[in-house]
Amino acid sequence: MNIAILGCGTMGTAYAHNLAKMPGVTVTGVVDLNAERAEQAAALTGAKGYTDVDSLLEQKDLETVAVCLPTYLHKPFVLRLAEKGLHVICEKPAALTLEDAQEMKAACEKHGVRLFIGHVVRFFPNYQDAYRKAHSGHIGTPKMAHFKRYGSYPQGMDLWYNDPGKSGGVIMDLMIHDIDFACWLFGEVESVYASIVKRAEPEMEYAQLTLHFKNSSIASLTGYWGYPGPFTTQFEISGDQGIIRFDSNQVQSLDIKRVSAEAGDGAAVQVPASPSLHDPYYKEVLHFIECIRDGSEPLVSIKDACYAVQIAQAAEQSAQTGQPVTIGGTVS
Structure with missing residues (x-):
């Protein structure tokens, strides 16, 4: 599974730590407007750091993107990623309004990609x-x-x-x-x-x-x-x-x-x-990736996240x- 991280703040860094040690997963890029944060996340994963999404989306082998951006940016980027045919793992909450969350859900369904929301509890x-x-x-x-x-x-x-x-x-x-x-x-x-x-x-x-x-x-x-x-x-x-x-x-x-x-x-x-070797965020993301691989339903669905x-x-x-x-x- 080739995955990229969009946003390298607190949650993006947590994703970088976990994805870097996840078997069968390769982080192919990390993006943040702050070049220093992008480079720090890149160092954790061995991936290339970017300061703009356009450069990241030029990657031909990208399959999934973890969206760890501020909540108000979830909708526009999820819609864009869906149009590119990319699966999305997005941090909670899905969006600021039910209407926006449902639009994200509909866009991913239209383009045949999976959308997961990180309700890690x-x-x-x-x-x-x-x-x-x-x-x-x-x-x-x-x-x-x-x-x-x-x-x-x-x-x-x-x-x-x-x-x-x-x-x-x-x-x-x-x-x-x-x-x-x-x-x-x-x-x-x-x-x-x-x-x-x-x-x-x-x-x-x-x-x-x-x-x-x-x-x-x-x-x-x-x-x-x-x-x-x-x-x-x-x-x-x-x-x-x-x-x-x-x-x-x-x-x-x-x-x-x-x-x-x-x-x-x-x-x-x-x-x-x-007793657990990995933290709940690791388990959550691995679960979502496995759902993409085998087509199974997640523990927390996009319908749950909208609700x-x-x-x-x-x-x-x-x-x-x-x-x-x-x-x-x-x-x-």
């Missing part, structure tokens, strides 16, 4: 373990969940993160991870209610979402840009027979407490993170109006 062992436990009867039927995701305010990104018209803000950029996971866990959303608190000095953006699902489940999501501590993710999934908890700041990976049929039996089962954008958009609308937003229909 589905590839994190702790989240995968929790999903399997929640759907295998360990806690009965999952009914409620609470997800938290805290991190420092993005810095050094040419300030595009500071413009919600380019990044989508904390909901679209950060919380979309947990939106996607919650939808994977519970299914279709019936309504969303959201509120956001922003501060300029020091920079902070804090959001709370409540998702009501069509199966009567409820999920509460919290996202925080500007958190003064280490990057933190937490979740709690409650069923009618127990609860699953995870806190990235704890040593243990999962804590499952089950309701026992016998009084006084309150056993806790701890499930550690699976996550739809829910994030609805949450933004709710935060602006102060009213819950009903989700109509399903994403095709």
Whole structure:
């Protein structure tokens, strides 16, 4: 598989590290407007560095492109790559609006190429373990969940993160991870209610979402840009027979407490993170590449990615109006 990387910032560099050691994969080019960043990524992969996309697209043997650009640039470049007959692995979110994401999906289908969106949380062992436990009867039927995701305010990104018209803000950029996971866990959303608190000095953006699902489940999501501590993710999934908890700041990976049929039996089962040679980003990209090779369906589909954008958009609308937003229909 010959693949190129478009954008050599934080995520582009992560892709470069992983693709460089992936068997059967050759990085044939890396592109960034910043020549220094392009050269650094080129050094990691042994590929040629470019500062313009046109030069990269002259390569005759290119098959796939990893799009690691700012969110507002996803649509125009994905459309262009699709027209060139190239498969695309694009970082999340797919786009800033559902309409743009659907246009990307339609263009790739028209030109017969695959489009994958990097919702990497589905590839994190702790989240995968929790999903399997929640759907295998360990806690009965999952009914409620609470997800938290805290991190420092993005810095050094040419300030595009500071413009919600380019990044989508904390909901679209950060919380979309947990939106996607919650939808994977519970299914279709019936309504969303959201509120956001922003501060300029020091920079902070804090959001709370409540998702009501069509199966009567409820999920509460919290996202925080500007958190003064280490990057933190937490979740709690409650069923009618127990609860699953995870806190990235704890040593243990999962804590499952089950309701026992016998009084006084309150056993806790701890499930550690699976030992792994490669990080979740490696597993995610390798999975997408394997889907291209054998035509199989991915763990996270472009339909899933479009749906996550739809829910994030609805949450933004709710935060602006102060009213819950009903989700109509399903994403095709």
